[in-house]
Amino acid sequence: DAKTTQPPSMDCAEGRAANLPCNHSTISGNEYVYWYRQIHSQGPQYIIHGLKNNETNEMASLIITEDRKSSTLILPHATLRDTAVYYCIVRAYSGGYNKLIFGAGTRLAVHP
Amino acid sequence: DTEVTQTPKHLVMGMTNKKSLKCEQHMGHRAMYWYKQKAKKPPELMFVYSYEKLSINESVPSRFSPECPNSSLLNLHLHALQPEDSALYLCASSRGGGDYYGYTFGSGTRLTVV
Numbered sequence: 001d002a003k004t005t006q007p008p009s010m011d012c013a014e015g016r017a018a019n020l021p022c023n024h025s026t027i028s029g030n031e032y033v034y035w036y037r038q039i040h041s042q043g044p045q046y047i048i049h050g051l052k053n054n055e056t057n058e059m060a061s062l063i064i065t066e067d068r069k070s071s072t073l074i075l076p077h078a079t080l081r082d083t084a085v086y087y088c089i090v091r092a093y094s095g096g097y098n099k100l101i102f103g104a105g106t107r108l109a110v111h112p
Numbered sequence: 113d114t115e116v117t118q119t120p121k122h123l124v125m126g127m128t129n130k131k132s133l134k135c136e137q138h139m140g141h142r143a144m145y146w147y148k149q150k151a152k153k154p155p156e157l158m159f160v161y162s163y164e165k166l167s168i169n170e171s172v173p174s175r176f177s178p179e180c181p182n183s184s185l186l187n188l189h190l191h192a193l194q195p196e197d198s199a200l201y202l203c204a205s206s207r208g209g210g211d212y213y214g215y216t217f218g219s220g221t222r223l224t225v226v
Contacts, residue, residue, distance in 0.1 A: 034214060042219055042220075044217045046214035085154075097160055100145075102155050103154060104154060
């Protein structure tokens, strides 16, 4: 299973862009990178995923380096409600089945 | 309906009790999952069901017994738990067992074993 490395915590000012990095140097060619977040005491929420191209949706943008060994999740205008733990996950297969294995994540604090 | 519903939201049980957690989704998803999350830790995968069959058991103790009666419903039967089993139990679903789409998670059941 490809492992991911994220900083344990980050701060961001409200209204500014939050850039959350993730290293996944052992990723295989057909493995997707997923980002989830978990607001306190709630279930994880899907944000975005990608393979090799940059992706954007209504929540965030995902920038994947050309060698695919790292990626950055961008929240373009962070709000206080974006305070959460953000998980970068490389999906693992086991016997043909999909497994999302969570790492420690990054605790993002958005402050006024 | 784009939600995964878990009941109950909170559960307190004694070590000799038998209880069940319930998870339901009506999105037509064919894969369902149980995760366990201890305080300040990431979720840990317990079980994977694909097309109503148990596909993955992550070496979970037998006091946790999953059941998938139909494609919309997933249960977790609990028996003779220990205080260290107290945690947030999360259910999730996805379109298929090997697909490229994200999981939808429920809000979890917070279990306390006394």
